[in-house]
């Protein structure tokens with residue numbers, strides 16, 4: 001997979017007509033194929049929206065640790081700040097998005113029940129938030145979703161519908177159920193309140209460490225990376241946001257590179273990164289916001305998970321280790337960087353694999 005190195009200065013500004021929302025949807029499947037009632041939009045959240053999201057969730061989620069480990073620094077050849085989203089109550093940063101979204105929903109939206117599609121961590125986030133707000137949640141999971149994550153979603157009281165081989169079919173099914181039963185559809189990538197919630201990771205991080213020169217962010221839909229770019233623009237304009245994705249599910253990378261929504265095979269074993277097409281809203285932000293986008297293979301991601309376990313005493317699932325894999329693959333990097341350990345929901349097989357040297 002070729003890598004493209006760009007600087008933000010090389011890219012057109014967000015207002016350039018090439019990046020208008022219409023261009024992003026050209027040639028791509030429509031976002032909605034059924035009547036939906038949820039807050040889907042192509043308008044990114046503002047920095048003020050992100051601060052409101054932080055205010056809405058901080059009493060439920062303490063600030064997560066951001067610190068370094070001498071052995072990891074030595075391996076990487078720079079100071080590596082690890083932002084520990086694996087310590088969240090659902091085991092992943094996605095819980096921020098569900099809680100931030102729920103805080104913006106009307107009583108009618110909540111009473112209708114929420115429906116979404118996910119391979120696991122967004123599912124747990126919506127199930128967790130729905131339970132706290134007394135709403136029902138229906139989660140469509142693809143057949144490939146890890147058993148442990150599906151079990152966790154059920155434990156949170158959500159109805160689980162297993163449908164289709166990949167997220168593409170699961171998303172269509174969730175939209176169909178929303179239209180059929182009048183539920184509130186929550187799009188996993190094109191929901192501004194969810195991006196605002198995910199962005200609170202970066203509000204915390206850049207407040208904890210305003211001196212960071214680069215932040216490596218794993219990308220599936222790109223919602224986390226979009227949030228990172230919006231916060232960076234306000235708090236640390238010189239900090240480079242670098243996306244990392246698996247070569248076995250490169251739809252966001254290909255969309256970013258082409259400047260339009262692309263689809264791609266979704267064969268990664270790392271479920272948090274398993275998307276088959278770019279998402280319009282995050283792409284509209286990351287296209288100009290990312291300084292670089294690094295592609296790593298699934299084995300490099302598993303290697304990084306082992307590095308986390310051995311050198312940083314940290315349990316990461318594959319998607320949670322992808323940022324570190326990107327840093328370790330980078331040919332050069334600045335002296336002070338952060339990697340987001342986005343999730344720790346490793347499967348039994350992944351945990352067993354950590355023991356391999």
Ligand SMILES: Cc1ncc(COP(=O)(O)O)c(C=O)c1O
Pocket residue numbers: 092093094121122198218219220221222223224225271272273317319320342343344
């Ligand atoms: C642990 C983990 N890391 C990274 C990602 C990718 O995040 P995004 O979809 O916001 O790009 C996900 C998505 O579910 C995830 O669960």
